Amino acid sequence: MWSHAYAKIAIAAAFSFVNAAASDLLLKNPLKAAPEYHVSSKLQIQIPKSLYRVEGYDHREALFGVPPYGGSIAEQVYYTDENLCDADIDIRQNDWKSPFILMVDRGECTFVHKVRNAQKAGAAGVLIADNICLCDFASVCKPKNEGDRCEQFEPVMADDGSGSDITIPAFLLFKQDADVIREELLNYNANIVMAEMTWNIPRPDDRVEYKFWTTPTEHISKNFQKSFGDAALRLGDSAVFTPHFFVYDGILNRCHGSNGNACSTMCTNAGRYCAADPDNDLYKGISGSDVVRESLRRICIWKYYGKDKFGEKWWSYTTEFMERCDSPSYFSNNECVNDAYKHSGVDGKKINQCMGDSGGLQGDSVNNLLQKEIAAKDELGVVVVPSVFVNNIAM
Incomplete structure (x- = not known):
């Protein structure tokens, strides 16, 4: 009987062809929401302590990129107000030193485009800030504009068929959480913001x-x-x-x-x-x-x-x-x-x-x-x- 660990390695090796499969694309509304979601990771703000939460920050994981399962990324967070849809725009400020975690707002292009351009800019990880409230959180989420409608489900961070070149991980943050972190980042008199992205080794049971x-x-x-x-x-x-x-x-x-x-x-x-x-x-x-x-x-x-x-x-x-x-x-x-x-x-x-x-x-x-x-x-x-x-x- 093969061990659990060896079985996982064997299966992963057998499926190594998947990253080359983007050319065989079957695309259907990558922003369609999922009624359930499985998260194997944790997002925590380590600095400032005022943003620390015992349970971390709820989020959605990208279905592309290469998360370091069993490891973590702890880096300073920077925010860009660019939409990160144009690869030719230089978003880095003078004091941004790689590696870092980049926060960017959702919208105007696919998640894959944003994360690819963040990777090009030197980011080690990406936090995408949702700009639409979930209806379930309407009581604690402030709409961007008065009268904006809420969403029933958070979108899936799906691969648009071109994400095989992305090697960094990305999370999508709920709007009410992203707003708090962004506000801290835009407070130029504040200390730095340090985030930690951590991944468990997925293991629901012994199989x-x-x-x-x-x-x-x-x-x-x-x-x-x-x-x-x-x-x-x-x-x-x-x-x-x-x-x-x-x-x-x-x-x-x-x-x-x-x-x-x-x-x-x-x-x-x-x-x-x-x-x-x-x-x-x-x-x-x-x-x-x-x-x-x-x-x-x-x-x-x-x-x-x-x-x-x-x-x-x-x-x-x-x-x-x-x-x-x-x-x-x-x-x-x-x-x-x-x-x-x-x-x-x-x-x-x-x-x-x-x-x-x-x-x-x-x-x-x-x-x-x-x-x-x-x-x-x-x-x-x-x-x-x-x-x-x-x-x-x-x-």
């Missing part, structure tokens, strides 16, 4: 839990999917694997409407569930709806054969499908799918029934399994495939 996000036509991770099945079995109880499939919310993307599917062959269920057309031709080859169908099939295979947490037959089917059916001529061919079922030992009748019982793919109906995938994707802020989360931390 490594890893979630893998992909699509049936995503090419970057295909070699991994073909070869990692044996390693997943050898990890045994030391690791818990869960596959997920990236599906677009057709309602959010206006593919679903009273007149039916507005996005043609990209969607199923009258435009509710969609996928990008892999060959960029809506009228021939593999369609987006074919991708959604195969995604649902693999979700059902995992539902039946993944109860052991490593899913031997799921890996086997995935490999058989890639070897036999992964071409425009056979991707949606029922005979080829049945052949993959047979060679992987998957009960095709059970899987087909699962696909139908979950809501099917025809008509204007909700599919419960696809709906859960969309909810899980939004909760984690997944915008790029392939993506990997180990113990709820983006790799």
